[in-house]
Amino acid sequence: MVQGNLGIEPEVLKSIYGQMVRIRAVDKAIQAGLSAGKFTFTYWPMTGQENIPATISQLTTARDYMVTTYRGIHDQVAKGVDLYGMFAEALGREGGLNKGKGGSPHISDPSSGSMVTTAIVGAGPVIANGLAISAKERGEDRVTIVNFGDGATSIGPVHEAMNLAGVWKLPIIFLCQNNQWGEYTPIETYTASPNFFGRAQALGFRGVQLDGNDPAAFYNGMKEVIESVRAGNGPVFVEALTYRMGPHAGVGDNYNAAKDILAAAKERAPVEKTRSLLLDAGICTEDELSAVEAAAKAEVEDAIARAMTSPVTPASETLVDVFADATCVPTRGIYPVREAEGEFPGPTATMTMATAITDAQDVAMAANPEVFLLGEDVGDPQGGAFGTNKGLQTKFGKNRVRNTPISESAIIGAAIGSSIAGMNPIAEIMFADFMGVCLDQIANHAAKQRYMSGSATHAPLTIRMQVGGAIGGFGAQHSQNLEAWLTHVPGIKVLFPSNPVDAKGMLLSAINDPDPVVVLESIMLLFTQKAEVPTGDYRIPLGVAKVKREGTDVTLISYGFELHNCLAAAEELAKEGISAEVIDLRSLVPIDYHRVLESVKKTGRAVVVHAAVEFCGLGAEICSTINEELWGQLKAPAIRLGADYAPIAYSREIEMSQVPGAAAIVSRVRASLKS
Incomplete structure (x- = not known):
């Protein structure tokens, strides 16, 4: 040859x-x-x-x-x-x-x-x-x-x-x-x-x-x-x-x-064939x-x-690289004190929660050309299933606001890959229930990339998910509150705002965060909540809870739409002479145990309320921490209230009974006071 x-x-x-x-x-x-x-x-x-x-x-x-x-x-x-x-x-x-x-x-x-x-x-x-x-x-x-x-x-x-x-x-x-x-x-x-x-x-x-x-x-x-x-x-x-x-x-x-x-x-x-070829051809x-x-x-x-x-990688590295900041890792007995947001200067505008979400994305995309949005039907004129992106594609173009196929794994995977390359994608999942379709990408890749790589790479993406529940008519596959799935996976930050101001400020923080963040948006609140929202760029720090109502007899701890049920329950309890303090967690990971524990030290009682199924829900984790940390200081054990252990029914009557409302919260508080 x-x-x-x-x-x-x-x-x-x-x-x-x-x-x-x-x-x-x-x-x-x-x-x-x-x-x-x-x-x-x-x-x-x-x-x-x-x-x-x-x-x-x-x-x-x-x-x-x-x-x-x-x-x-x-x-x-x-x-x-x-x-x-x-x-x-x-x-x-x-x-x-x-x-x-x-x-x-x-x-x-x-x-x-x-x-x-x-x-x-x-x-x-x-x-x-x-x-x-x-x-x-x-x-x-x-x-x-x-x-x-x-x-x-x-x-x-x-x-x-x-x-x-x-x-x-x-x-x-x-x-x-x-x-x-x-x-x-x-x-x-x-x-x-x-x-x-x-x-x-x-x-x-x-x-x-x-x-x-x-x-x-x-x-x-x-x-x-x-x-x-x-x-x-x-x-x-x-x-x-x-x-x-x-x-x-x-x-x-x-x-x-x-x-x-x-x-x-x-x-x-x-290998053998190529070796023979090099010899036979006289090349080597x-x-x-x-x-x-x-x-x-x-x-x-x-x-x-x-x-x-x-040296073998030591156990001292265990919590390093879970997040960019190791203090964000929930750790028994260690409860960081994070500074709360101050007053936001500048003009405001009346916004619904849906409008505030759109405005946050507008601000982020205008400030950083590496921020882009992708998801099913997110482009104009629809602007997403609930219109939370209206006008953004018209303003920023089809490359910055990308309509995708109905393909959740492809959406999240593309967001992960582009974020690893240094971009700041916002991926929208139409309903939180659909998380199950792409859970591998969220739990095995986005959440673990920083840790598995020893921070050589990381995935600073934001995932927005709309959450049903207590609305009626969506049924078992469009109404689930699945935040406990996410909070159980190390490496993901999880936010659940309850109002327009927090929705915008927390989303802007998420987009600019160095770690993957899932923002859960209650469908019930998108158009029912209105507030004066700052029109510029402002940030709600992650891991900072907020006292929404002060009280002395019991602490109600919640997030998302159940926060409003807790406020309504506090009004009813006040008529009975019971003073309820209401805390909005806002951020589930990182979680603000410091403010929660300080409140419960004052009141001596706690009830954690969420729309998710009560069994194995986040409430059990929070109650366990309160009871462990404040044992001997409590007037009664911390207790939780969540949805019945059943899929969400299409029947509105069943759904309204299985997901906690204000009356159920009042009843649970009364039980705590009798302990």
Whole structure:
């Protein structure tokens, strides 16, 4: 064979092989170390897939974004991730790329362009869309490549991501490394599709199938694809055919594969084939290749040796990186005193809560071009299901206010990815009930990104959700108060305003916060509450409760629309000579236990009220804290009042009885006074 027939420049082929042997050296070292008991961590081998990232490394730079999966250690090596930092991370050491907090399945290394590694199958593409949005909006020529296996093509977010990318013509490559196995299951037993690249055509953009084991063919195919995407021609789906020769997890051969099929795959393995090609074509000598291989082995051995000496990440790091500010973490016995907002100077205007929410977004978008809004029907003329965004698309344009498909995972994923890239997205979820559709993106990605990356990356997005309940007619799937789902997930801040002034000021704080924040907006209050609201930019600090009514006999603690029921109950109690202090929590995480406890010290009694189901609700947590901290000072145990343990009924009569109203609160207070 002569060099002219290679179909690829000899120097490029040599460089590809150099990356392949680095990947192979990492693979061998890990498998040897695990087998010998030298170290212990979960490993998902990519043996046989080395050519794919090795080739891509010759066509991209650190400026280009990459998202990959827990099996993507080969992608990390080729992307330029520091090997010492990578091994230290896998070993849970302080010197790890992410301080040992994410491990190999969660590497983030912005310096190399390795932005997100997800351990959730199929979750990466929706986040990668957000990275691509940021590049497109900033006029950058970055390409985003999201890697996933063939098994991920069966999961919904992959389809959602492809659909959104096609509609918005995003500069993204969906790279399916088709290794013929979905974990332990071969392709023919989980799909009837003849291929995967054809799915792109059904969604309106191009798909190609390339030989992922042939460096020349893959290089030329990917070169054209990357150039096309970089030029702004929209997304491309690449199905890279290869074969995973190892098991789903662990070491050794793929024991699920038939022996003859595995033997044939080994004959086509890219490392060995490329080595022979370099020798046969006269590009390299045996000594030259041996030197390249020895250098790779030495590099890996040195990285592992240094990683093994790095200290184990200590327990003192436990609460660091949950939030940007560790004092926001709810911690037993530690109740920070946060300064409340002062008087807001300047002009005001009469606003409903809905108008105040719109105004907050208007102020934020005018101040910062990196703030944008996305969600279902958020554009004009509708302005969202409840009109909380009216006029914003007309004022700021369709790129700043983006109507999306009905696709909650794609919405939240895009918001996460763009926020990781430094933008400040506001994602609207039409009803809080629909959180269940995209809970993976909220709880496993937005909430955990800062922690898993050791603050190398973070996701400063805002998620707005409308909340039903006690209105009647919405039924069981549009009326749930699900704040306890969110407060139980470390890494998410949760706000629940009760009036227009707080709605605007807290939303502006959320948009400018360094952490993911969910703002829950009560549908009942959107148009029933009016107030004089400052017209400019002002902030309500997070984690600061407010005394809405002073009292001496009992403290009523609530938030959202139930706060108004508590105020109404306090009026009724006053007629009986009972003085109730009413506290609006406003912020559920971080929570202002200091002001709550100071109030209950004064009154000696507490009733926590929420519209969410009482069983396992936030009220139980607050009552427990009050009872623990003030035991011996209370006149009666703190008690809670929430909704009955049943789905919200369509029948208005049932719903009004199962969600606490003023009369039920009065009754509960009376019970407390009898204790």
